Amino acid sequence: MTRLLLPLAGTLVFFALSLATVRGFQPRDPKRFFLAYALLLLIGDALLYRALWPVQRLEDALGLACDLCLQLLACLTLWNAFYSVLWGFSGSLIYDLFNEPSLRHRGRLIRSYEGDGDVDRILARRLPQLVHGGWISQTGQTLRLRPKGLLLARLTRASFKLFSLGMGGGVK
Numbered sequence: 001m002t003r004l005l006l007p008l009a010g011t012l013v014f015f016a017l018s019l020a021t022v023r024g025f026q027p028r029d030p031k032r033f034f035l036a037y038a039l040l041l042l043i044g045d046a047l048l049y050r051a052l053w054p055v056q057r058l059e060d061a062l063g064l065a066c067d068l069c070l071q072l073l074a075c076l077t078l079w080n081a082f083y084s085v086l087w088g089f090s091g092s093l094i095y096d097l098f099n100e101p102s103l104r105h106r107g108r109l110i111r112s113y114e115g116d117g118d119v120d121r122i123l124a125r126r127l128p129q130l131v132h133g134g135w136i137s138q139t140g141q142t143l144r145l146r147p148k149g150l151l152l153a154r155l156t157r158a159s160f161k162l163f164s165l166g167m168g169g170g171v172k
Helices: 001-027 031-052 058-086 087-099 106-114 121-132 148-164
Strands: 135-138 142-145
Touching: 001 031, 001 058, 031 058, 087 106, 106 121, 121 135, 142 148
Parallel strands: none
Antiparallel strands: 135 142
16 A cells, blocks of 8 residues: 555656646746656656565566556646646636636627637637647648648547547547
8 A cells, every 4th residue: 555655746746846847937838847757757656666665576566567557647647637627728718707707698708719810719829839739730721730630630530439439529
């Protein structure tokens, strides 16, 4: 049971480092920091685990593997929560509803996302990120999937079929 404290401690360190990085340094691309923190914590976790509980039997090796899997899963869960909850569309929508009482009317909320330019407020932030990340290319008004985007689209389609999910991930 005490071996579970190691991934728990690593998760708390990951959260504290990520929070300090985002709040203190405000990097443009915090994903690189999150990846570095997760990898460093995995290495540190493995070293500390082996120092506390030497790997001498198959059970010890399985314990180490489980410990590292828990550590990685916890870090990825926090990372995903940061992007999907805090920076995701649904989180932004809920924040707008909480922060601006006038948007609590369906029609006004929809109009607030329509925007004034070529793209609405939803796409105005996402399209440049997708282009910058190398997922799509944009030539004038034409958007094309780049190889990385095409791979993601195929993997997404496969996961929808595998898990019997519809578009948006809702269970049918």
